[in-house]
Amino acid sequence: xxVHNFSAGPAVLPEEVLxxxxxxxxxxxxxxLSVMEMSHRSAEYDEIIVGAKTRMKKIMxxxxxYEVLFLQGGASTQFLMIPLNFCPDDKTANYIDxxxxxxxxxxxxxxxxxxxxxxxxSKDKNYTYIPKxxxxxxxxAYLHITxxxxxxxxxxxxxxxxxxxxxxxxxxxSDILSKPMNFEKYDIIYGGAQKNxxxxxxxxxxxxxxxxxxxxxxxxSMLDYNTxxxxxxxxxxxxxxxxxxxxxxxxxxxxxxxxxxxxxxNIEKANYLYNIFxxxxxxxxxxxxxxxxxxxxxxxxxxxxxEKKFIAEAKAKxxxxxxxxxxVGGCRASVYNSLPMKAVQDLAQxxxxxxxxx
Amino acid sequence: xxVHNFSAGPAVLPEEVLxxxxxxxxxxxxxxLSVMEMSHRSAEYDEIIVGAKTRMKKIMxxxxxYEVLFLQGGASTQFLMIPLNFCPDDKTANYIDxxxxxxxxxxxxxxxxxxxxxxxxSKDKNYTYIPKxxxxxxxxAYLHITxxxxxxxxxxxxxxxxxxxxxxxxxxxSDILSKPMNFEKYDIIYGGAQKNxxxxxxxxxxxxxxxxxxxxxxxxSMLDYNTxxxxxxxxxxxxxxxxxxxxxxxxxxxxxxxxxxxxxxNIEKANYLYNIFxxxxxxxxxxxxxxxxxxxxxxxxxxxxxEKKFIAEAKAKxxxxxxxxxxVGGCRASVYNSLPMKAVQDLAQxxxxxxxxx
Numbered sequence: 047x048x049v050h051n052f053s054a055g056p057a058v059l060p061e062e063v064l065x066x067x068x069x070x071x072x073x074x075x076x077x078x079l080s081v082m083e084m085s086h087r088s089a090e091y092d093e094i095i096v097g098a099k100t101r102m103k104k105i106m107x108x109x110x111x112y113e114v115l116f117l118q119g120g121a122s123t124q125f126l127m128i129p130l131n132f133c134p135d136d137k138t139a140n141y142i143d144x145x146x147x148x149x150x151x152x153x154x155x156x157x158x159x160x161x162x163x164x165x166x167x168s169k170d171k172n173y174t175y176i177p178k179x180x181x182x183x184x185x186x187a188y189l190h191i192t193x194x195x196x197x198x199x200x201x202x203x204x205x206x207x208x209x210x211x212x213x214x215x216x217x218x219x220s221d222i223l224s225k226p227m228n229f230e231k232y233d234i235i236y237g238g239a240q241k242n243x244x245x246x247x248x249x250x251x252x253x254x255x256x257x258x259x260x261x262x263x264x265x266x267s268m269l270d271y272n273t274x275x276x277x278x279x280x281x282x283x284x285x286x287x288x289x290x291x292x293x294x295x296x297x298x299x300x301x302x303x304x305x306x307x308x309x310x311x312n313i314e315k316a317n318y319l320y321n322i323f324x325x326x327x328x329x330x331x332x333x334x335x336x337x338x339x340x341x342x343x344x345x346x347x348x349x350x351x352x353e354k355k356f357i358a359e360a361k362a363k364x365x366x367x368x369x370x371x372x373x374v375g376g377c378r379a380s381v382y383n384s385l386p387m388k389a390v391q392d393l394a395q396x397x398x399x400x401x402x403x404x
Numbered sequence: 405x406x407v408h409n410f411s412a413g414p415a416v417l418p419e420e421v422l423x424x425x426x427x428x429x430x431x432x433x434x435x436x437l438s439v440m441e442m443s444h445r446s447a448e449y450d451e452i453i454v455g456a457k458t459r460m461k462k463i464m465x466x467x468x469x470y471e472v473l474f475l476q477g478g479a480s481t482q483f484l485m486i487p488l489n490f491c492p493d494d495k496t497a498n499y500i501d502x503x504x505x506x507x508x509x510x511x512x513x514x515x516x517x518x519x520x521x522x523x524x525x526s527k528d529k530n531y532t533y534i535p536k537x538x539x540x541x542x543x544x545a546y547l548h549i550t551x552x553x554x555x556x557x558x559x560x561x562x563x564x565x566x567x568x569x570x571x572x573x574x575x576x577x578s579d580i581l582s583k584p585m586n587f588e589k590y591d592i593i594y595g596g597a598q599k600n601x602x603x604x605x606x607x608x609x610x611x612x613x614x615x616x617x618x619x620x621x622x623x624x625s626m627l628d629y630n631t632x633x634x635x636x637x638x639x640x641x642x643x644x645x646x647x648x649x650x651x652x653x654x655x656x657x658x659x660x661x662x663x664x665x666x667x668x669x670n671i672e673k674a675n676y677l678y679n680i681f682x683x684x685x686x687x688x689x690x691x692x693x694x695x696x697x698x699x700x701x702x703x704x705x706x707x708x709x710x711e712k713k714f715i716a717e718a719k720a721k722x723x724x725x726x727x728x729x730x731x732v733g734g735c736r737a738s739v740y741n742s743l744p745m746k747a748v749q750d751l752a753q754x755x756x757x758x759x760x761x762x
Contacts, residue, residue, distance in 0.1 A: 047431075047436055048430075048431065048436050048437065049435070049436035049437055051437050051441055053441070053442070053443040053446075054443070055443075055641065056440060056441055056442055056443060056444060056641065056644055057441060058437070058441050059438065059440060059441055061430065064429060064430045064438050064440075065430055067429060068426055068429040068430050071422060071425060071426040071429060072406075072419065072422045072423055072426050073405075073406065077407070078405055078406050078407035078722065078724075079406065079407055079409050079416070079724075080417065080422050082414060082417060082422075082603035082604075082649065083409055083411070083414055083415060083416050083417055083603075084411075084414055085411040085412070085413075085414060085725060086414060086604065088411075118476035118477045118478065118481075118605065118643070119476045119477050119481070119626060119640075120476065120640040120641055121640070122625065122626050122639070122640040123476075123477070123626050125625075125626075126624045126625070126626055126627070154624060154625060157624060157625065158624050238640075238641055240641055240644075244440075245440035245441075245644065245645050246440075246444065246641045246642065246643055246644045246645065247476065247605045247606070247642075247643030247644065247645065247646055248605070266484045266512060266515060266516050267480065267483075267484070267512060267515065268477060268480050268481050268483075268484055269484070281480070282477075282478040282479070282480040282596075283413065283414065283478055283596055283598055283604045284604065284605075285476070285604055285605030285643060285646070286414055286598075286603065286604045286605065287603050287604065287605065287645065287646070288605055288643070288645070288646075291440065364436065366436075366437075367443055
């Protein structure tokens with residue numbers, strides 16, 4: 047029996063997608079080999095990777111002015127590539143610090159010696175909200191945000207506005223494709239695949255083609271967006287199987303009705319839990335109401351002891367991944383795109399019963 | 405029916421390993437989820453990654469003085485990390501140029517501004533041999549070699565000797581675990597997994613722990629070996645599924661008797677083809693006899709037209725991946741660890757028949 051998987055990532059994938067991958071694992075569509083064994087230069091694999099790129103743009107409503115890359119190295123490598131490529135020495139890299147991953151991104155810019163400015167931070171209140179006001183540094187290269195904060199459970203509900211000529215970059219690792227967004231306001235959208243769109247080991251980078259001319263011309267090959275764009279994500283061997291799984295998940299998103307349907311479904315799921323917080327003093331959400339994430343829902347119980355008991359009893363009932371990130375403690379339910387409604391319904395019922403008994 | 409897969413990489417995997425992965429794809433060992441869905445911090449996944457690391461060292465006969473990393477970014481990222489980490493400004497990076505990938509490695513060192521010296525090259529004869537004599541530059545940081553040249557089909561049969569204090573680094577992407585080697589002579593052994601040990605998307609880096617103290621202290625997090633060593637390959641989310649498949653392939657290597665058995669098997673396979681070259685004027689091996697690779701076997705036919713016909717007819721008979729790399733043309737049979745004997749026997753028979761008819 048399948049568990050209810052509330053892990054923050056790697057995370058749950060649609061069961062029907064997994065079953066299809068399973069069926070094709072040893073012999074993909076009768077070609078006589080696994081996708082894992084296919085030359086990335088073969089016609090069969092080309093169809094897979096081009097299909098995934100095309101579908102990604104279609105679902106997001108983006109046109110030919112964007113390029114989709116599937117790279118390796120995770121969002122952590124993007125933390126480095128973004129300032130390397132797009133912050134010249136006479137400009138300043140601007141960051142909004144919404145905790146953990148946002149903090150890691152800005153630290154990397156500073157670490158490689160770029161002029162880095164934190165324009166706003168919610169550190170003062172333990173990253174429990176999204177900053178609403180800020181001013182960019184003079185001569186800004188770009189503004190970088192993290193649209194959903196996996197560990198803290200906050201999410202941007204509006205898009206920041208930047209002056210013309212300043213790029214807007216976003217790490218969307220944990221909310222990509224969870225709802226319609228104004229994707230075309232962003233110059234780079236990137237993230238690890240392992241939360242909403244696939245397994246670990248592939249990084250999506252969606253880049254507005256016109257900004258390519260601004261890339262620092264003196265970069266190591268693997269750190270230069272030009273390298274990957276000019277070779278269609280095939281400068282070196284791509285993470286071929288992960289990209290295949292992403293493609294299958296994208297088909298699933300499309301077949302289920304796209305991002306409008308995802309949003310409706312995700313709101314319904316999240317509300318099962320948020321409604322409990324709003325009607326109980328036992329379970330306490332850790333985030334201000336207006337900035338609550340649709341994807342990652344952290345909460346506390348009256349004591350750490352009860353939290354431990356809660357997590358253990360849930361696990362025994364087949365609900366896993368409910369432990370909060372080790373840096374913040376408590377509990378967290380990640381309720382990504384692929385998590386079935388039933389999982390959240392069962393969790394909500396369990397929470398109500400647990401409160402009664404404890 | 406499974407094809408005979410002679411691709412240079414991604415390449416053939418053992419059918420029994422694939423079947424086992426297939427069986428466990430939706431529900432790994434009854435845990436109720438796919439390995440693709442597992443938190444990389446879970447006890448279940450920890451067993452997988454630690455098992456793969458331990459098995460890798462055991463098969464290679466390496467002890468606690470080595471660390472095994474599974475990273476992302478391919479050998480191409482290692483081309484960058486090696487000089488960044490291990491070539492200080494007052495020293496010289498030494499390379500032996502045996503073609504294509506070796507050339508890419510040395511170019512990357514030069515590109516990032518390191519003092520780089522090509523101590524020997526077989527470019528004079530189109531990379532058809534392994535250079536036997538060389539002298540390192542003064543004050544050498546390290547010597548870098550490519551033990552097997554996937555595109556050219558040459559392979560080192562001895563280990564280069566370097567003076568004490570000079571590191572020896574090797575890209576072993578295409579011959580790792582194909583035979584017993586003096587692994588302990590090397591300070592870093594690295595490569596993409598997608599030829600002999602797994603699918604694309606994971607890079608193995610086996611590093612002698614004592615050299616860590618020499619690492620450049622001012623590096624971006626993801627480019628610093630210290631980052632990955634101190635976090636056990638989990639600084640960021642690892643390519644979890646690829647590592648799992650690697651672990652399963654390593655079990656298979658072990659169960660089949662380890663590297664001595666692999667070598668015997670691989671020699672027998674390669675000889676089916678090399679014997680044809682040695683007894684025919686029709687098929688012409690492109691490499692000097694003494695440096696012939698056990699893994700990648702390039703060859704020519706009397707004309708390009710016949711080569712085209714050969715590749716097409718082979719494909720029609722279920723033998724794929726026989727086209728030479730686009731940079732060199734001709735034909736190439738990659739006969740990695742997992743390729744069954746039957747595949748080479750069938751290819752040899754096909755070659756004999758093709759010669760008779762054409």
